Each structure stands twice: as structure tokens, then as C-alpha cells.
Amino acid sequence: MKRALTIFLLSLSLPAMALEEGFTALFNGKDLSGWTKVNGTGEYKIDGDAIVGFGRNIKGNTFLRTEKTYKDFDFRFEMKFDDLSGNSGMMFRGLQKPGENGRVYGYQCEHDNRNERSWTAGLYDEARRGWLEPDKADKKACAAFTKQGQKIFKPDDWNEIRIVCKGKHIQIWLNGEPRVDYTDDSSDFTPEGFFALQVHGGDSCNVRWRNLRIQEL
Numbered sequence: 001m002k003r004a005l006t007i008f009l010l011s012l013s014l015p016a017m018a019l020e021e022g023f024t025a026l027f028n029g030k031d032l033s034g035w036t037k038v039n040g041t042g043e044y045k046i047d048g049d050a051i052v053g054f055g056r057n058i059k060g061n062t063f064l065r066t067e068k069t070y071k072d073f074d075f076r077f078e079m080k081f082d083d084l085s086g087n088s089g090m091m092f093r094g095l096q097k098p099g100e101n102g103r104v105y106g107y108q109c110e111h112d113n114r115n116e117r118s119w120t121a122g123l124y125d126e127a128r129r130g131w132l133e134p135d136k137a138d139k140k141a142c143a144a145f146t147k148q149g150q151k152i153f154k155p156d157d158w159n160e161i162r163i164v165c166k167g168k169h170i171q172i173w174l175n176g177e178p179r180v181d182y183t184d185d186s187s188d189f190t191p192e193g194f195f196a197l198q199v200h201g202g203d204s205c206n207v208r209w210r211n212l213r214i215q216e217l
Contacts, residue, residue, distance in 0.1 A: 024213060026214055027051060027212045029046075034066060039104055041058055042061075049211075050210040051208065051209050051210070054205060055086075058200070058201045058205060061126075061200055066194045066196070070192065071192045072217040074217060075092065076160070076211070076212075077209055077210070077212040077213070079209050080157060080207070080208050080209075084114075084155060085204035085206060086204050086206065087205070088111035088113070088200055088205060089109060089200070091106060091197075092106075092107050092108070093106055093194075094126075094193045103127055105125075106125065107123065107124075118146050119134070120153045121149075121153075121174035121180065122145065122180065126198075133180045133181075152175050153175070167191070169182075170183070
């Protein structure tokens with residue numbers, strides 16, 4: 001009985017990702033091995049168990065991308081704005097245009113700093129098609145997406161995001177609530193690419209991520 005109680009108490013002290021069988025951490029918690037900064041003038045640093053993206057007078061969108069690429073997966077992480085001064089996002093199946101510092105483009109899970117819109121965990125196609133879900137042409141869908149976002153997004157706390165990609169099917173959840181269910185049947189469908197943390201160009205940005213983990217499917 002005593003041994004069972006000890007095991008139970010130890011399990012409570014473990015980080016959540018340690019309890020998820022089949023998942024692998026994308027950030028080792030010590031340094032940025034396996035990651036490369038590309039494009040703009042934003043910066044990244046490690047603060048405790050988190051990667052922080054930051055900058056002032058940022059020229060161009062900046063990305064901290066994985067060197068490895070991924071196809072189908074269940075990807076989970078937490079994000080938090082230190083302040084709401086700048087927009088951000090999480091690229092997945094990302095690509096780069098040719099050249100030494102080619103422009104990053106492709107699927108992005110939005111991190112929206114504007115409460116009046118509140119489109120965090122929406123699906124954006126960076127430097128390509130723009131918004132995929134919600135569809136900006138569908139005003140009713142956009143209004144419903146904003147209303148849900150305002151209810152479930154935490155502007156001053158950690159938010160849990162889950163992205164699942166299986167072939168052309170893309171799903172995104174925010175704090176346990178479904179946000180995106182999209183099938184990409186277009187010629188721009190991207191089956192494989194990298195993950196990348198975005199610091200959006202502009203006056204200022206302060207955002208952080210932690211518990212980045214993936215199960216390849």
C-alpha cells in the first residue's frame with residue numbers, strides 16, 4: 001500500500017508530457033539544438049522550460065524552425081503572450097523558398113493578440129493563400145469563430161494547443177475545444193515540412209512556448 005501511494009504521488013509531480021506514451025519532446029529544455037532562426041530580426045531565448053520569442057522594431061516575420069521535417073503527426077504545445085503587443089503563430093509542415101534565407105511559407109496555427117478578433121488556433125497559410133479557416137468571406141463563420149475564441153482563449157495565461165495532421169486532413173484544438181477541421185484539396189496541399197515559432201514583424205512582440213511534443217503517425 002505504501003509503495004503504491006509513493007508511485008501515485010510521484011506521478012503527480014511529473015510534467016504532463018512525461019505521461020503521454022509515444023510522444024517525443026521537440027525542445028530539450030537546455031538549448032536550441034535542432035532549431036535554426038531564419039528570415040526577420042526577431043530574437044529567441046530560453047527562459048526556464050520555455051522558448052521565448054521577442055523583439056522591438058522587428059523587421060520582417062522571424063521564424064525559429066526545426067531542422068527536421070514531419071509528415072503526419074499529433075503535435076501538442078502550450079503558448080502564452082507575455083504581453084499583447086505583437087502577433088505570433090506556430091508553423092507546421094512549413095516550407096522555405098529557395099535561397100540561403102528563403103522566405104518561410106505554409107500552414108500556420110495563429111496566435112492572435114487581438115481580443116476583438118480572437119482567432120488563436122485558426123488556420124492561416126503564411127505568405128501563400130492567407131486565411132483558410134475561418135474563411136474571411138463567410139462573415140457568419142468569422143463571427144462565430146471570434147465568439148468561441150473570446151470564450152476559451154486565455155490572454156494572460158498558458159494555452160494548450162493540439163494540431164493533428166493526417167494526409168490532407170488538418171485539425172486544431174485550443175484548450176480542449178475544436179477550432180479547425182479542414183481538408184486541403186487544393187494544389188497547394190503540403191504533405192511534409194518543418195515546425196517554426198513565429199515572431200511577427202512590427203513594433204514589439206513577446207511570446208513564449210513550452211511542452212512542445214509530437215507523436216508521428
